[in-house]
Amino acid sequence: MSVDEGEHMKHFSRLVWGVYYLRTRFPGMSVTSWGRSPAHNKSLPGAVADSQHLEWTALDVVWDPGTMPELGTLEAAARTMGLKVIRNAHAAPGERDHDHLELGDTHV
Numbered sequence: 001m002s003v004d005e006g007e008h009m010k011h012f013s014r015l016v017w018g019v020y021y022l023r024t025r026f027p028g029m030s031v032t033s034w035g036r037s038p039a040h041n042k043s044l045p046g047a048v049a050d051s052q053h054l055e056w057t058a059l060d061v062v063w064d065p066g067t068m069p070e071l072g073t074l075e076a077a078a079r080t081m082g083l084k085v086i087r088n089a090h091a092a093p094g095e096r097d098h099d100h101l102e103l104g105d106t107h108v
């Protein structure tokens with residue numbers, strides 16, 4: 001195993017553990033999108049060209065009715081795990097409300 005692989009593993013572990021933590025804080029959360037191929041990313045309305053979905057370090061979540069937390073509450077919880085939140089990042093007509101979570105710059 002190279003040094004790089006170890007760093008990648010830490011990186012992805014931080015993402016997965018952070019999302020798992022959020023799921024315990026906010027049980028009404030479900031993941032609907034994770035990693036994407038460049039072609040799939042390009043086909044989505046509102047997709048960003050350098051999206052972290054392409055690096056598999058971003059995911060989108062939806063909320064059971066009435067369980068979507070206040071943005072500030074979710075952001076504070078996510079920040080403690082080194083994650084960043086973008087509310088309705090890829091909103092398109094007819095799409096369900098969702099939040100985009102990705103690895104932030106903060107290392108914990």
Ligand SMILES: [Zn+2]
Binds near residue numbers: 053099100
């Ligand atoms: Zn997203």
